[in-house]
Amino acid sequence: MSDIINLLPDSVANQIAAGEVVQRPASAVKELLENSIDAGADKIQLIVKDAGKSLIQVIDNGCGMSITDARLCFERHATSKIRQAEDLFSIRTMGFRGEAMASIAAISQIELKTRRHEDDLGTCLEIEGSNVVNQEPVATPAGTSISVKNLFYNIPARRNFLKSNPVELKHIIEEFQRLALAHSKIFFSLHHDGNELFHLPASGLKQRLVHLFGNSYNQRLVPVEEETTIIRIQGFVGKPEFAKKTRGEQYFFVNKRFIKDPYLNHAVIGAYEGLLSSETFPLYVLFIEIDPAKIDINVHPTKTEIKYQDDRSIYAIVRSAIKRSLGQYNITPSLDFNQETAFSQMITQKPIDEIVEPSINFNPSFNPFDTEDTKERKDKADGGGQRAANHGSYKAAIPQNWESLYEVTEKVKVNQLNLHDDSEMQTEKQATKQIFQIHNRFIISQIKSGFIVIEQQAAHERVLFERFMRQLEDRQGASQQSLFPQTVTLNQADFELAQELLPHIEALGFQIRPFGKTAFVVEGIPADIGPSLQETQVIEQLLETYKNYQAVDRITKRESVARSLARNAAIKSGTRLDQEAMTDLIDQLFACESPNVSLSNKPIIITFTIGELLTKFGKLS
Template identity: 40%
Template sequence: MYLIKPLSSHVANQIAAGEVVQRPSSVVKELLENAIDSGADVIELRLKKGGKQEIHIVDNGSGIYAEDIELAFTRHATSKIQKAEDLFKLTTNGFRGEALASIAAISEVELRTNTNSEPSGYLFRIAGNESDKPVECVCKKGSSLRIKNLFFNIPARRNFLKSDQVEYKHCLEEFTRIALLHAEISFKFFHNDQLIFDLQPENRRGRIQHLISKKINAQLIPIQEVTDAVEVDGFIVKPEFAKKTRGQQYFFVNNRFTRSPYLHKAVVDAFEGLLLRESIPGYFIELRVPSDKVDVNIHPTKSEVKFEENHLIFTYLKTAIKHALGQYGVHSSLEFDLDPNLLPSYKTITTDVKETPQIKVNSNFNPFSKASTTEIKANRELYVQEESFSSISFVEDEVQGELAYEKVNFELYTDQHLHWSNKYIVVVDGNGELLVIDQYRAHQRIIYESMLKKITLEKGGSQSLLFPVVIKYDIHDLTRFKEIEGHLIEMGFVFETKSDHEIELQSVPNFYPIAKCEVLFEDLIKALEENDEQNAQLSFADITAKTISKHMAIRGGESLNFEARKKIITDLNQCKEQLLSPFNKKIYIRISQNEISKKMF
């Protein structure tokens, strides 16, 4: 009896589809790249319901010959390479011969194509493992591929797709990457029959403006360096315009979009000292490396590359960016704009010696006597470095693992406390132990639990703004904002879309300050992206409450009067969780009498 059997082509294609096609944006990427490889200079992309219902791409490329149509939908059939050596001198986007077979395995595909060398075009339909023979039809030169009902035969995979808005965002991102790289090609992009982009051939800078934002032109710094190992070309965004959210980070290697945390670190290192906390530098950088020095056959999506001289590329890239920043007068304030108050006062330095130093020697000292040995030992103990209270710190990594829940009745000690360094509140408990409370983390916990209750239970009350606030977004930020708009409306925010790039904020919840709304939205988008990347599956209410607590909490270093400190202690006493902040940091620590005694004697 044979237990091992070869899989059918249909099953094998479905397995391969799991690697190549993860969501509608994967199909958009593969088909756009095929259109470019066919020599098209006019490409049109149409989506319905974020690509889940339909993806339609039309190009004016070379088309497919009638005898090649069925072969094009079989695995590992391609016109782009012929032998293994070709992998090291690739000039096309695709080369694996998997895309069309993978797409056809999990969707309904309709192809119309015409090479213009034949009297008419051909129509071909395939869905799963069932296909018809190509038939003649009337169509323009090039190809038209219509992909319907993605994952129609794999319900489990279809259920894992996100909302239409989220899937549209991913498709928009793939389109942007390809349109940025190929500024010489004309693109049109429609979503639900609404025109999103109509791009004409232009230079790279113009394409960035039309795809990202018109105002970005003044924010760009050109970068161009040529070495034997790599050519660096493109633009970086001035550090003062860096955002907290990702979205303006684009690496292209040999005409291919690439994800590379290693190269991203080179950019971050080059911007060292120039960025605000948690800001991410923006860049649109193309690297050209000899084809025999880079391997793109790493992953089925072809979005990862491996360099033969990794460290050298890193160094050249970092140096090129620093050079560009220097040429345009951008420098670290830490290096060039020193605060004069931090400099030593040279006026106090004097060369006058008022008194000659005196050296006293004990002529009766005998190092071998018992008394002298005891004295030496005592002197050494004076310099033993013990842990002092100045070493107390709350700055540490998140608390991991299972934690013993601790409930303290802080309210008993509200009248017996002091403020330490405008950062800690110190109280004494009934056992004579000191509790050192971090005021920022304690206030975060108080606000978090209060906001969570308001968002999930109370849901209501909002105040209309006498002067509505207009918030401007580029197309990508607006798409991200639309993902959270519904949740924000439930909280009590009221918006009106004024244009393709403007949102008017008309009402805000009673519990939130108007001035911090725009920053809140930006941080919410960032937190949701991180939640998706880490697959943490936190609720929107939880993420929102955490983000609000971070913004509204009293910072360490802020002076508080007695009543304000007392209120923090009282409110913390009412919290369900007292030991940890919403971000799993310790709120307080204990110092026992025994610890104090050890340090005193």
């Protein structure tokens, strides 16, 4: 039997590696921008077309490459940052594994122009599917310009799995924002299809935040800074009153590398204990500096996860630093009962002999029952006895038309009787329909064989979802005009996503139009969502819920929008419902196509039979 194990050709191995490194255009954007940062550039331009599917171009003024390095950088495991295994534990650069450029070259057509500052001529290199098709000298500015064209051109199956342009552009913007935040001293710009989306001059972190997310963020930020023997943490957190219903701007950076860390996120949320309403999320942009030897960043292909040697201490430091910052800026009480000086600023420091006793002035003849009418009566009095005068004074102080008090009392009695009668009638009506609400969460209704229990929130979500789906099919969603149109400002990524969803949003009954580069004016909202939700809240929640549903491939865009709005517009657990509201909800639920299953594929209705109840009580049915 012949041998069956063979070494893969480099081109095939690179395509396999590309599946890990380059998942979508945003992955290539991240790798190229990081290379420019590592090259020492202070000016980086990103140009994309067709959401990166047709073109991704990065131009920088970094150190550039020699002829040999330009050719070698596309070889697998070629890197300038690692010489030996120990170097993995002292990494301070962005890229280091030497797989990115080889992986990108394996699935695209690349043109590279690069020149070192000390060289007169640069190098132009053209590559298609890992094969070098041309290399020649070229006059080019110092630095590097790399163009990635027709991503996944030779793997059509992968290209077909890419999402729509707005979705892919949203991911590109997210990667761009993360790197722009981590390197605020570098100029960044982003152009898409000829339009400049971002123009970010070199600045401090706060200015970079404002440039990225809008001028309104200038008043929302609370600075955080703490230095210990373990880590140094600095950055900004948002004031509690500006927390959103969506997980918007939340960024952790370790040694300027963006990471995703639920553990540290829990520390941040813990610092806001008692300050945030339920299901709201604060803004934070936090930078942690730590000895590279105490972390392992090579635990995930995208390098967004990190392992720490002392994660518990880091958790405690992050939480206490944020809590202290919120206290210092009068967001939370900052009294320290363990220190004697905690109340020092509240106590006067003057000597005892300088303290002046406050004086109290009062009028001994003041009578609170005196009125102008009383004074006139006193002036006309004939000087009778003091007791008679006092009696007249109190009598005169009684309000006129005092007899009407009896009429008011009688009306109260009648109303109490009416309320009592109404209560009896309501009880009788309720007893007829046999519908009850318990814990403001469940509805119980009697049926012939026993009774049913309905979860009210899940039931209303099902009713609204099927209603919204019909409206999306017919494009006849009812709208209620806003008395005062509201402007909703989004970040660039969410704005692009909202643009994609705009036809579906309008079909549901929204009256909305773009306003500027990242804002919408909402002039009307669907009549079904009621007045309790504000326009900004509805749009933000809809986008966030849509992003969560977006990961489920079997759900269409239209269904995702309907689910998102239904989830946000439905009555919540804990809402008290009157008899009419419960009756209407039950009637609408049983008119649905799938009344028994919630949007999360969980039961909405549970039935209990008389036999089950008798068994619980130890009786035979």
